[in-house]
Amino acid sequence: MSERPDPSSSATLLALAATCLREDLRPKLEARDRFLALIAANAIDIVARELRLAPGAEQREVERLALLLEREGDRETLNLIFCDALAQGRLDETSPGVLDHLFALTMDRLEIDQPRYAAYRRELA
Amino acid sequence: MIAGDHPGARLLSALKRRDPTVETLEGFQRLTGGAMQETWRFEAVADGRRRPLVLRRAQNDGAAPRPGTISLADQAHVTRAAARQGVPSPEVVAVLDDDDGLGPGFVMGLVEGETVPQKILRSPEFETTRPLLAAQCGAILARIHALPASQLPDLPRLTAADKLRALRQQYVQQGRPRPVFELAFQWLFRRLPQEPVGCLVHGDFRNGNLIVQADGIAAVLDWERAFVGDPMYDLGWLCVGSWRFGEIDHPVGGFGSLSAFAEAYRAEGGTVDLDRARFWEVYGSLDWGVTTAELGQEAGRTQSLEAAAIGRRTTEAEIDLLRLIRDERKKP
Numbered sequence: 001m002s003e004r005p006d007p008s009s010s011a012t013l014l015a016l017a018a019t020c021l022r023e024d025l026r027p028k029l030e031a032r033d034r035f036l037a038l039i040a041a042n043a044i045d046i047v048a049r050e051l052r053l054a055p056g057a058e059q060r061e062v063e064r065l066a067l068l069l070e071r072e073g074d075r076e077t078l079n080l081i082f083c084d085a086l087a088q089g090r091l092d093e094t095s096p097g098v099l100d101h102l103f104a105l106t107m108d109r110l111e112i113d114q115p116r117y118a119a120y121r122r123e124l125a
Numbered sequence: 126m127i128a129g130d131h132p133g134a135r136l137l138s139a140l141k142r143r144d145p146t147v148e149t150l151e152g153f154q155r156l157t158g159g160a161m162q163e164t165w166r167f168e169a170v171a172d173g174r175r176r177p178l179v180l181r182r183a184q185n186d187g188a189a190p191r192p193g194t195i196s197l198a199d200q201a202h203v204t205r206a207a208a209r210q211g212v213p214s215p216e217v218v219a220v221l222d223d224d225d226g227l228g229p230g231f232v233m234g235l236v237e238g239e240t241v242p243q244k245i246l247r248s249p250e251f252e253t254t255r256p257l258l259a260a261q262c263g264a265i266l267a268r269i270h271a272l273p274a275s276q277l278p279d280l281p282r283l284t285a286a287d288k289l290r291a292l293r294q295q296y297v298q299q300g301r302p303r304p305v306f307e308l309a310f311q312w313l314f315r316r317l318p319q320e321p322v323g324c325l326v327h328g329d330f331r332n333g334n335l336i337v338q339a340d341g342i343a344a345v346l347d348w349e350r351a352f353v354g355d356p357m358y359d360l361g362w363l364c365v366g367s368w369r370f371g372e373i374d375h376p377v378g379g380f381g382s383l384s385a386f387a388e389a390y391r392a393e394g395g396t397v398d399l400d401r402a403r404f405w406e407v408y409g410s411l412d413w414g415v416t417t418a419e420l421g422q423e424a425g426r427t428q429s430l431e432a433a434a435i436g437r438r439t440t441e442a443e444i445d446l447l448r449l450i451r452d453e454r455k456k457p
Contacts, residue, residue: 036430036431039430039431039434040430042434043430043433043434043437046437079302079304080302082304083302083303083304083307084302086304086307086308086311087302087307087310087311089311092308092311092312093308093312093450093451093454094454098308099447099450099451099454102304102305102308102443102447103447103451105304105305106305106440106443106444106447107444109440109443110440110441110444113437113438113439113440113441114437114438114440114441117440117441117444118369118371118372118373119366119373119441119444119445119448120441120444122373123444123448
């Protein structure tokens with residue numbers, strides 16, 4: 001097994017980089033650069049959440065897809081089969097489990113990408 | 126090669142040709158704009174008076190407009206036609222032609238006011254303005270949709286099927302299947318409306334393309350995506366979740382209610398069809414989702430941090446699509 005960085009130390013590194021951009025550098029910048037520094041800090045936050053949350057989310061996605069499609073496979077394969085079934089109309093929003101899976105998938109991704117999006121907050125509540 | 130050059134000298138002769146009293150142009154400021162168009166703010170001095178103006182021109186001189194968009198000259202002609210119909214609009218001062226040597230573009234009067242959506246929706250200075258906006262959108266869109274074809278340039282005629290097939294093609298070309306998008310495409314294909322084609326559709330009527338002053342909407346901008354088709358497209362697009370900027374309980378642009386919109390729209394002679402508007406809201410959310418996915422994919426090539434960040438907003442469109450599809454299922 002190759003050495004992988006301790007996830008907690010990666011998280012610390014990213015958190016420090018985001019804080020540096022947001023709190024130390026941003027106040028010293030002019031309007032346009034100040035905006036870009038905020039986007040950069042937010043991007044780092046997204047990656048930090050992804051490192052923490054994506055493994056669990058992807059495992060749950062595979063488990064739900066395997067149940068829904070009644071077959072085994074890796075995430076990419078199952079997802080392609082699922083997309084094809086939707087595109088061909090073999091599955092749709094009335095099929096058991098389809099909407100539940102898509103909501104769970106999208107909510108897991110929003111927790112990583114855009115946890116402040118109003119519709120996400122509403123669905124959590 | 127014109128793109129990127131300072132337009133000053135050529136613009137002065139272009140404006141002098143149309144108005145010999147113009148003496149000088151001053152205070153050029155490049156405003157942030159799209160990748161395909163550039164926008165400059167400046168002042169024309171004539172008879173000792175200074176008039177603030179805006180130049181909008183193509184960044185690629187002579188390049189054909191992107192698919193789904195109309196030329197800058199046509200945008201200027203539609204702006205003029207809309208103004209005659211009582212749509213608050215900037216005054217088009219000059220439509221550039223080949224003699225001007227500036228590429229395609231037009232010059233318009235500067236309209237003062239706010240365009241930043243979050244400020245319009247949250248700033249205390251617009252507290253008494255906000256309750257007016259949904260109804261104003263209704264009245265303005267009714268006038269746009271009533272514009273006779275005889276007053277318009279030749280615009281693309283697009284049915285719901287045309288729009289949906291074009292979006293599907295754009296998505297398929299990305300080569301990255303997303304199950305929520307697949308579901309949304311099928312949902313839309315099963316519900317293609319039999320729409321009355323034939324109205325002028327603005328195509329990008331939303332918070333962000335409106336100049337707002339204390340008493341409300343002072344100008345409608347950005348006719349780049351105008352077409353002839355279903356008027357309910359504009360209402361659906363105005364309601365797309367991402368254009369509510371967090372004010373999700375105010376469906377009309379984050380401003381207000383559908384009933385306030387519909388009352389004003391009907392008072393100006395329009396007919397609201399909420400089912401078709403809902404179809405176009407789903408279409409619009411999908412359109413925005415596909416656009417964000419594309420920007421994210423291109424970010425490696427364009428090296429644009431902003432585009433890469435927008436690429437992480439695809440999931441916003443996806444939750445909006447799922448909520449819409451779920452809520453339609455619940456309906457009797």
